[in-house]
Amino acid sequence: xxxxxxxxxxxxxxxxxxxxxxxxxxxxxxxxxxxxxxxxxxxxxxxxxxxxxxxxxxxxxxxxxxxxxxxxxxxxxxxxxxxxxxxxxxxxxxxxxxxxxxxxxxxxxxxxxxxxxxxxxxxxxxxxxxxxxxxxxxxxxxxxxxxxxxxxxxxxxxxxxxxxxxxxxxxxxxxxxxxxxxxxxxxxxxxxxxxxxxxxxxxxxxxxxxxxxxxxxxxxxxxxxxxxxxxxxxxxxxxxxxxxxxxxxxxxxxxxxxxxxxxxxxxxxxxxxxxxxxxxxxxxxxxxxxxxxxxxxxxxxxxxxxxxxxxxxxxxxxxxxxxxxxxxxxxxxxxxxxxxxxxxxxxxxxxxxxxxxxxxxxxxxxxxxxxxxxxxxxxxxxxxxxxxxxxxxxxxxxxxxxxxxxxxxxxxxxxxxxxxxxxxxxxxxxxxxxxxxxxxxxxxxxxxxxxxxxxxxxxxxxxxxxxxxxxxxxxxxxxxxxxxxxxxxxxxxxxxxxxxxxxxxxxxxxxxxxxxxxxxxxxxxxxxxxxxxxxxxxxxxxxxxxxxxxxxxxxxxxxxxxxxxxxxxxxxxxxxxxxxxxxxxxxxxxxxxxxxxxxx
Numbered sequence: 001x002x003x004x005x006x007x008x009x010x011x012x013x014x015x016x017x018x019x020x021x022x023x024x025x026x027x028x029x030x031x032x033x034x035x036x037x038x039x040x041x042x043x044x045x046x047x048x049x050x051x052x053x054x055x056x057x058x059x060x061x062x063x064x065x066x067x068x069x070x071x072x073x074x075x076x077x078x079x080x081x082x083x084x085x086x087x088x089x090x091x092x093x094x095x096x097x098x099x100x101x102x103x104x105x106x107x108x109x110x111x112x113x114x115x116x117x118x119x120x121x122x123x124x125x126x127x128x129x130x131x132x133x134x135x136x137x138x139x140x141x142x143x144x145x146x147x148x149x150x151x152x153x154x155x156x157x158x159x160x161x162x163x164x165x166x167x168x169x170x171x172x173x174x175x176x177x178x179x180x181x182x183x184x185x186x187x188x189x190x191x192x193x194x195x196x197x198x199x200x201x202x203x204x205x206x207x208x209x210x211x212x213x214x215x216x217x218x219x220x221x222x223x224x225x226x227x228x229x230x231x232x233x234x235x236x237x238x239x240x241x242x243x244x245x246x247x248x249x250x251x252x253x254x255x256x257x258x259x260x261x262x263x264x265x266x267x268x269x270x271x272x273x274x275x276x277x278x279x280x281x282x283x284x285x286x287x288x289x290x291x292x293x294x295x296x297x298x299x300x301x302x303x304x305x306x307x308x309x310x311x312x313x314x315x316x317x318x319x320x321x322x323x324x325x326x327x328x329x330x331x332x333x334x335x336x337x338x339x340x341x342x343x344x345x346x347x348x349x350x351x352x353x354x355x356x357x358x359x360x361x362x363x364x365x366x367x368x369x370x371x372x373x374x375x376x377x378x379x380x381x382x383x384x385x386x387x388x389x390x391x392x393x394x395x396x397x398x399x400x401x402x403x404x405x406x407x408x409x410x411x412x413x414x415x416x417x418x419x420x421x422x423x424x425x426x427x428x429x430x431x432x433x434x435x436x437x438x439x440x441x442x443x444x445x446x447x448x449x450x451x452x453x454x455x456x457x458x459x460x461x462x463x464x465x466x467x468x469x470x471x472x473x474x475x476x477x478x479x480x481x482x483x484x485x486x487x488x489x490x491x492x493x494x495x496x497x498x499x500x501x502x503x504x505x506x507x508x509x510x511x512x513x514x515x516x517x518x519x520x521x522x523x524x525x526x527x528x529x530x531x532x533x534x535x536x537x538x539x540x541x542x543x544x545x546x547x548x549x550x551x552x553x554x555x556x557x558x559x560x561x562x563x564x565x566x567x568x569x570x571x572x573x574x575x576x577x578x579x580x581x582x583x584x585x586x587x588x589x590x591x592x593x594x595x596x597x598x599x600x
Contacts, residue, residue, distance in 0.1 A: 035113040036060055038090075040122040041316040042105075043375040048127025048283045048300055048320060051100070052259035055080075055093040055107050055122075058305075058314050062091035067110040070095060072126070074103040086309035087272045094312075101128040129259075130282040130297045130340065132233050138208035144185035148494035150199065152567050153531040154516050160202040161186035161497045167490035169195035169480070174463055175506035176200055176538075177478060177491065180211040180227065184497040190214045190227045192507065192536075197491055198565040201248070201509070201536035205229055210264075212237070216505040217269040219243055219252065219308070225507075228264050234299065234340050236280035237264025243308070247512040248536050256304055257313035264500065265347045274314065275306045276349050276357075281318075282340050290325050292332025292341060298325065301346035303357065303370075317375045319344045319361070327364045327384050329397075348459075350403045358410070360402035367402040367410060381410060381430065381439060388439040394430055397421040400473065401459035401501065408432065409442050413458040413470070424451045427460040427470045427481075445470055445481045452477060459501040471502030478502040511536045515594040519579045528599055530570040532581040539591060542584040543568050547576035551596035554580055560588065 038059035042049040057065055062084035070078040070093065080095040099105055108121040149159050161181050172195040182188040188210040192200040205211050206229075214227040223246060230239015238261040241254030254275045256262040263278040270276060279302035287296035298320070305315035325343045333339030345362040352358055356378065357370040366383030370376070379387040382396055396414040398421065403411050409431045416422030427445035432438075445460070445468050446452075457473025463480070467488060470479045476493030493499060515534035521527065532543050542560035557574045572579065580596040 033116075035064075035111050035116050035118045037373050038065075038111055038120050039315060039373050040107060040109075040120060041313065042122065042124040043317060043321060044122045044124065046124040046316075046318050046321045048281065048285075048318060049099070049105070049124045049316075050129065050258040050260055050281070051098040051126055053099070053126075053316075054095065054258060054313055056090065056313050056315060057092070057109065057120075058085075058090040060090065060111060060113060061088055064111055064113050065091060065109055066112065067108070068093050069108045070105065071107075072099050072103045072105045074100040083310065083312055085307040085312055085314055087274060087307060087314075089272075090314060092312040092314075099126040101126055127281070127283040127300070130284060130338070132238065132282065135208060135231055135233065141187075142185045145494070148184065148497075149186045152533065153518050154533040154567055155535060158189075158202050158204055158535075159187045160189065160191055160199060160204075161493050163193050163197040163199070164492045164494075165195075165197040165490070166492055167479075167487055170488040171465060171467075172196075173506075174465065174467070175504050177469075178214045178216070178503040178505065178507075179478070179493070179499040180214050180501070181476075181493060181497050181499055182210045184494060186494075186497060190229075193491070195489070196565075200507075200538060200566065203248075209239070212264040212500040213267050215501075215503045216507055218271075219269055220273050224251070224269075225509075226267055226269060228262065228267050230262070230264065232264065234280070234282065235342055235345070236299070237262065239264065241267045241275060241277065243269075246509045248509065249512050252308050254306055254308055255311060257306060257311065258304075258316065260302065260304075263346075266349045268349060268351065269308075270305075270351060273308045275308050276351065277304050277306060278302070278346050278349065279304055280346075287325075287332045287341060290328075290332055290341075290343075291334055293334070293336065296332055296341060297338055298332070298341045298343055299345075301344040301361070303346070303349055303359065315372070317357070317370060319346065322370070322375055322377050323361070323364065323368070327366065329365055329384075330363045348401045348403070352404050358402055358404050360399060360412070362398050362400065362415075365397050365399065367399075367412065381432070386439075388432060388437050391438060391440040393441045393444065394428070394439050396428065398456075400457060403460070403462075405429065405462060411460050411462065411468075413460050413473070415454050415456065415458060415473070417453050418455040420453070423453070425454040425458065425472065425475075427468055443468075443483070443485070445479075445485060447472075447477070447479055448487055457498060457500045459503075461503055463504060469502060469504045471499060473500065474498045480504070507538060509536050509538050510591060514592050515581055515583050517579070517581050517594050517597060519597055519599045521575070521599050526573060526575045528572045528574050528576075528579055530572060530579060530581065531567055532570060532583075532594070533567040534583050534592065535566075537583060537591070539585045540583045541586065542588070543570055544582040544584055544590075545570055545572040545574070546580040546582060546593070546596075547572060547574040548578055548596075549576060551578050551580075554578065554596060560584055 243252040332341035480489035546554040548554040
């Protein structure tokens with residue numbers, strides 16, 4: 001009996017070991033974390049993806065993706081190439097041929113992370129894109145009113161607007177002002193001015209084009225200058241983003257993906273060399289449910305995340321996939337003929353600490369909190385379907401530039417115009433209470449000396465000293481306010497010049513191109529008149545004249561002359577046939593030397 005019992009116990013032990021061998025791996029597998037979420041764009045339910053869209057997988061490296069299948073209900077199976085993002089956070093499956101308009105596309109793939117597998121996919125519909133007509137001929141600039149356009153002897157090919165400072169800057173150390181003037185008799189372009197209103201840098205846009213959204217950002221850990229440049233059609237932009245280093249050398253060019261064009265309204269750089277941009281996509285749609293034509297055209301608004309180094313689309317969100325056009329305060333054209341309905345009009349994107357996106361829609365009078373993984377609208381502030389009860393004076397209309405502040409409040413430029421709703425435009429900070437679903441006005445910023453009503457554009461920037469810089473958009477004024485609403489700085493562009501946004505940043509730059517000059521001398525005179533400039537240089541304190549009998553034999557003449565702004569007039573006691581200038585910095589250090597020119 002003892003022997004049998006011992007054998008029985010041995011068999012039980014062996015069975016237990018065998019079961020453990022099976023159960024332990026299964027338990028370990030069950031306890032292992034699920035693979036990370038992968039965002040696949042076009043997002044599920046997108047109603048109007050571009051026929052040339054790529055399939056974007058964001059969330060795991062390219063090596064973790066396999067068994068990708070892309071099938072259209074009309075176009076069938078699609079082959080393609082998987083291209084990895086430079087960030088290492090995903091890849092795009094670039095299809096070999098376009099999809100068919102109106103078809104449904106199903107995407108499936110296998111995600112494998114540390115031995116764990118998950119099937120992933122998306123389904124979307126392909127839109128029928130409306131072709132934007134070519135631009136009309138560029139009209140000639142109007143005749144400039146006296147004193148409204150700068151003419152520079154040393155740089156005769158640029159004609160920026162003049163700047164008038166009406167309230168001197170209380171704190172010049174906060175930096176320069178970044179503008180993108182357009183309209184009027186001056187050239188459109190990108191412009192930096194110092195707190196005294198003196199121009200620091202101007203880059204004219206090509207004829208028929210303009211610039212917007214000039215600012216200082218970080219690209220791969222370095223300060224850069226970024227702006228959009230292109231033409232405007234149907235109220236939005238068709239262009240690209242430019243990234244310049246501190247010598248104004250273009251180091252990157254950003255375009256929209258999926259066969260679409262980058263819009264003018266937003267160009268934000270994220271860590272890792274990622275650009276967040278706005279795109280307008282006019283598509284054909286039945287607009288009868290909204291009072292329009294059955295074969296109408298609607299401007300869908302798209303957010304794209306672009307991997308700058310590869311140009312691939314990492315993420316794409318379509319407003320029509322998540323917001324109903326019935327939320328719009330604009331109306332479609334009810335008659336025959338093509339008229340594009342600007343029902344949403346996206347004009348800003350702000351990345352929040354949660355990585356969710358704060359999106360401003362001018363035409364719905366609303367700001368949306370959008371999930372970055374699935375693109376769902378988490379909450380809405382303002383408009384017809386606000387998630388919050390709006391307290392006194394919170395209601396805003398036709399707004400621009402919604403950003404989230406560190407305390408969680410939302411800062412907005414409230415236009416109130418086109419068509420006119422309120423009596424004046426303003427900057428506002430709106431505090432949100434998620435427990436009571438209430439929105440209250442925390443701060444309001446208005447021009448104390450005049451009533452400003454801006455039909456379009458505009459922004460609010462919180463500065464490092466908590467002041468607010470307000471760009472009044474179409475009304476070419478820039479104002480700075482203290483936290484108490486006191487005006488601390490103001491400058492004006494000459495009417496009707498506008499600047500889409502205005503920013504203020506410290507900026508240090510030394511152009512890669514040398515300084516320039518022009519020199520002249522009256523017949524028989526021993527004095528040479530010189531005008532010298534160095535477009536974009538921020539550290540020039542003085543100028544030194546060089547002169548000589550040839551371009552290669554120059555020596556200093558006289559003493560350095562203090563810089564007097566963008567262009568400095570110099571008078572040198574010399575009759576030498578060749579002159580040049582040196583730009584001097586702190587301590588008299590030579591920053592750069594111009595080419596020698598013959599005296600006229």
